[in-house]
Amino acid sequence: xxxxxxxxxxxxxxxxxxxxxxxxxxxxxxxxxxxxxxxxxxxxxxxxxxxxxxxxxxxxxxxxxxxxxxxxxxxxxxxxxxxxxxxxxxxxxxxxxxxxxxxxxxxxxxxxxxxxxxxxxxxxxxxxxxxxxxxxxxxxxxxxxxxxxxxxxxxxxxxxxxxxxxxxxxxxxxxxxxxxxxxxxxxxxxxxxxxxxxxxxxxxxxxxxxxxxxxxxxxxxxxxxxxxxxxxxxxxxxxxxxxxxxxxxxxxxxxxxxxxxxxx
Amino acid sequence: xxxxxxxxxxxxxxxxxxxxxxxxxxxxxxxxxxxxxxxxxxxxxxxxxxxxxxxxxxxxxxxxxxxxxxxxxxxxxxxxxxxxxxxxxxxxxxxxxxxxxxxxxxxxxxxxxxxxxxxxxxxxxxxxxxxxxxxxxxxxxxxxxxxxxxxxxxxxxxxxxxxxxxxxxxxxxxxxxxxxxxxxxxxxxxxxxxxxxxxxxxxxxxxxxxxxxxxxxxxxxxxxxxxxxxxxxxxxxxxxxxxxxxxxxxxxxxxxxxxxxxxx
Amino acid sequence: xxxxxxxxxxxxxxxxxxxxxxxxxxxxxxxxxxxxxxxxxxxxxxxxxxxxxxxxxxxxxxxxxxxxxxxxxxxxxxxxxxxxxxxxxxxxxxxxxxxxxxxxxxxxxxxxxxxxxxxxxxxxxxxxxxxxxxxxxxxxxxxxxxxxxxxxxxxxxxxxxxxxxxxxxxxxxxxxxxxxxxxxxxxxxxxxxxxxxxxxxxxxxxxxxxxxxxxxxxxxxxxxxxxxxxxxxxxxxxxxxxxxxxxxxxxxxxxxxxxxxxxx
Numbered sequence: 001x002x003x004x005x006x007x008x009x010x011x012x013x014x015x016x017x018x019x020x021x022x023x024x025x026x027x028x029x030x031x032x033x034x035x036x037x038x039x040x041x042x043x044x045x046x047x048x049x050x051x052x053x054x055x056x057x058x059x060x061x062x063x064x065x066x067x068x069x070x071x072x073x074x075x076x077x078x079x080x081x082x083x084x085x086x087x088x089x090x091x092x093x094x095x096x097x098x099x100x101x102x103x104x105x106x107x108x109x110x111x112x113x114x115x116x117x118x119x120x121x122x123x124x125x126x127x128x129x130x131x132x133x134x135x136x137x138x139x140x141x142x143x144x145x146x147x148x149x150x151x152x153x154x155x156x157x158x159x160x161x162x163x164x165x166x167x168x169x170x171x172x173x174x175x176x177x178x179x180x181x182x183x184x185x186x187x188x189x190x191x192x193x194x195x196x197x198x199x200x201x202x203x204x205x206x207x208x209x210x211x212x213x214x215x216x217x218x219x220x221x222x223x224x225x226x227x228x229x230x231x232x233x234x235x236x237x238x239x240x241x242x243x244x245x246x247x248x249x250x251x252x253x254x255x256x257x258x259x260x261x262x263x264x
Numbered sequence: 265x266x267x268x269x270x271x272x273x274x275x276x277x278x279x280x281x282x283x284x285x286x287x288x289x290x291x292x293x294x295x296x297x298x299x300x301x302x303x304x305x306x307x308x309x310x311x312x313x314x315x316x317x318x319x320x321x322x323x324x325x326x327x328x329x330x331x332x333x334x335x336x337x338x339x340x341x342x343x344x345x346x347x348x349x350x351x352x353x354x355x356x357x358x359x360x361x362x363x364x365x366x367x368x369x370x371x372x373x374x375x376x377x378x379x380x381x382x383x384x385x386x387x388x389x390x391x392x393x394x395x396x397x398x399x400x401x402x403x404x405x406x407x408x409x410x411x412x413x414x415x416x417x418x419x420x421x422x423x424x425x426x427x428x429x430x431x432x433x434x435x436x437x438x439x440x441x442x443x444x445x446x447x448x449x450x451x452x453x454x455x456x457x458x459x460x461x462x463x464x465x466x467x468x469x470x471x472x473x474x475x476x477x478x479x480x481x482x483x484x485x486x487x488x489x490x491x492x493x494x495x496x497x498x499x500x501x502x503x504x505x506x507x508x509x510x511x512x513x514x515x516x517x518x519x520x521x522x523x524x525x526x527x528x
Numbered sequence: 529x530x531x532x533x534x535x536x537x538x539x540x541x542x543x544x545x546x547x548x549x550x551x552x553x554x555x556x557x558x559x560x561x562x563x564x565x566x567x568x569x570x571x572x573x574x575x576x577x578x579x580x581x582x583x584x585x586x587x588x589x590x591x592x593x594x595x596x597x598x599x600x601x602x603x604x605x606x607x608x609x610x611x612x613x614x615x616x617x618x619x620x621x622x623x624x625x626x627x628x629x630x631x632x633x634x635x636x637x638x639x640x641x642x643x644x645x646x647x648x649x650x651x652x653x654x655x656x657x658x659x660x661x662x663x664x665x666x667x668x669x670x671x672x673x674x675x676x677x678x679x680x681x682x683x684x685x686x687x688x689x690x691x692x693x694x695x696x697x698x699x700x701x702x703x704x705x706x707x708x709x710x711x712x713x714x715x716x717x718x719x720x721x722x723x724x725x726x727x728x729x730x731x732x733x734x735x736x737x738x739x740x741x742x743x744x745x746x747x748x749x750x751x752x753x754x755x756x757x758x759x760x761x762x763x764x765x766x767x768x769x770x771x772x773x774x775x776x777x778x779x780x781x782x783x784x785x786x787x788x789x790x791x792x
Binding site (some may be wrong): 041149150151153154166174175176177178179180181182183184185188195202206 | 636641
């Protein structure tokens with residue numbers, strides 16, 4: 001038996017908002033320690049890894065580890081039945097090929113129960129090594145989201161460059177050439193509004209901009225996000241959800257002759 | 265001569281919002297007692313009945329009963345000329361084939377006058393008997409609206425089931441199976457937030473969900489709505505507008521073998 | 529060298545909002561006195577004239593008069609990179625065929641720099657005589673916008689009629705006939721909410737309504753706008769931006785036999 005209850009069921013809605021444009025079908029791995037998901041996007045370019053710690057749920061019970069496949073587009077439709085302040089309970093009987101979602105209003109006067117069939121999804125588990133990065137930038141999620149949206153109306157690729165002073169996002173297209181720099185800034189009262197740079201080596205990498213726009217759909221999950229970069233590695237874009245866990249997106253940099261020359 | 269003035273002209277806008285997706289042309293019946301409208305939707309499945317009491321208008325004068333046909337889509341366009349706080353006056357001269365709508369701002373610095381041609385519309389008046397129902401459920405309009413919208417992303421039909429404890433809306437589709445139950449609840453301070461069940465006999469009936477979604481477009485008319493059900497009768501969905509009158513929607517239940525078995 | 533800095537960079541965004549649906553490419557005339565633009569719309573029916581006074585900028589430097597051509601659709605995309613509270617600096621080196629826009633957040637932690645190529649655009653400068661008008665009406669911009677939008681769902685042309693009491697906008701179409709009158713009104717506390725009529729001669733002119741709808745996209749520039757009318761002249765619709773300058777739209781009236789008769 002698997003059963004997990006969240007007081008803020010809303011969180012699952014927000015997570016799906018960030019996932020469903022990237023991945024349409026995925027396996028959730030249920031284990032005594034928590035729920036995780038790892039999936040490539042449909043074009044096999046980006047990887048998403050979700051982790052929700054079991055002990056951060058109100059109730060959490062997982063008798064045996066199990067992998068359950070779901071259509072995330074359908075799951076998003078089902079989640080519409082959850083009010084923003086509803087609690088959410090997930091239940092899956094080990095002997096059944098379905099999952100039950102229960103949404104309850106806090107006044108306990110509304111009770112919604114939805115049953116979805118599970119799917120068999122082939123997927124290989126990729127080991128993601130725990131890398132150390134040359135540069136880690138933390139910044140307000142809303143600012144990151146705004147920048148990648150703005151740049152995407154100018155160009156298709158984004159060059160991300162980190163120095164000790166800040167992070168610069170650049171693009172160019174028919175319209176023109178744009179550079180947006182966010183400087184290290186810790187003067188705001190709220191820590192989530194800070195922009196901080198943790199730098200081992202300056203780094204400059206180029207990515208497909210539209211993936212960053214998709215990653216930024218997780219903005220509502222967390223006031224602050226982080227971008228971790230190393231010359232040899234995919235970028236890691238992370239939205240941490242306090243004690244609850246995190247969602248991480250990985251994207252390999254574009255490699256072309258021009259860029260190699262820039263980096264030299 | 266017919267003349268009627270409403271201080272909150274906005275109300276007519278809201279009424280049209282709820283009608284225009286169901287009925288494109290209809291006869292308004294003007295009488296000394298008030299204004300009424302009765303019309304089948306274009307697919308002849310649902311019936312809508314509107315009633316506005318003459319004495320609830322600021323001024324109301326109707327010299328002789330008369331039926332005037334209007335295109336509701338055009339009427340909705342005309343109503344855009346009314347500001348949300350404008351008064352609205354309707355005037356129809358018995359010898360003319362048109363109606364004049366006058367919208368005045370409260371500061372009396374804006375005066376809009378629109379004249380529309382009337383139409384000849386064939387319609388038969390259906391007698392709607394004043395039924396007693398097996399079950400009458402009152403609930404917040406916004407909650408009803410949310411539920412039918414949410415369910416419509418899962419299935420095409422909704423089974424409504426009322427017991428003494430509450431009302432359950434169920435649907436199923438490729439996505440899954442959903443049940444949403446609203447329990448009787450009178451603990452809220454405002455009466456319009458209450459959910460109450462008035463039950464003679466438990467009843468379970470199935471309807472085409474998309475009509476409920478259309479009915480719910482009248483949500484802005486009233487904080488609370490009611491659903492009245494009887495095994496042998498069309499459901500009545502009502503939005504009461506205080507002393508002003510009401511708008512009622514009637515929809516025949518779906519009858520199929522499976523459901524007959526459920527009911528037995 | 530040309531360089532101009534605006535504290536409220538947002539203003540340029542709003543100006544482009546009003547221009548880009550009317551004109552896709554235009555020359556900006558840079559001079560020591562300020563920045564101006566004059567362009568016909570693509571159908572050569574309406575004329576727009578923008579004027580921004582140099583001394584209203586924070587910094588303003590223009591070494592020699594110069595005309596720079598820009599694609600306004602691209603410029604609008606570039607302006608998305610400016611936050612609403614950012615300052616905006618425009619820079620153009622006389623020896624280069626490009627312009628640089630710099631957007632800086634007030635906290636100075638975000639710095640965006642965009643470079644756009646300039647274009648060669650053929651344009652003839654039309655002398656706009658400084659006319660005296662038979663009637664000048666000032667009214668709240670939002671009210672003008674609402675009226676022309678509302679009327680455009682009823683008809684294609686608008687007849688504007690000014691008497692000493694106020695201004696009337698009329699249209700008619702398949703839906704019906706509408707007249708909206710705004711009376712002279714100076715009772716509001718804020719002057720920008722006033723409607724005032726400055727009349728030499730009553731005047732009635734008819735225009736293509738869709739241009740008025742496009743002009744009204746400048747609503748956010750100014751709380752109050754003005755309409756200046758004379759029998760022999762194009763209407764002038766003006767949004768004044770305090771000390772900063774103004775944007776003016778000119779549109780020739782429609783002339784047909786019917787109207788000539790009305791005017792006689």
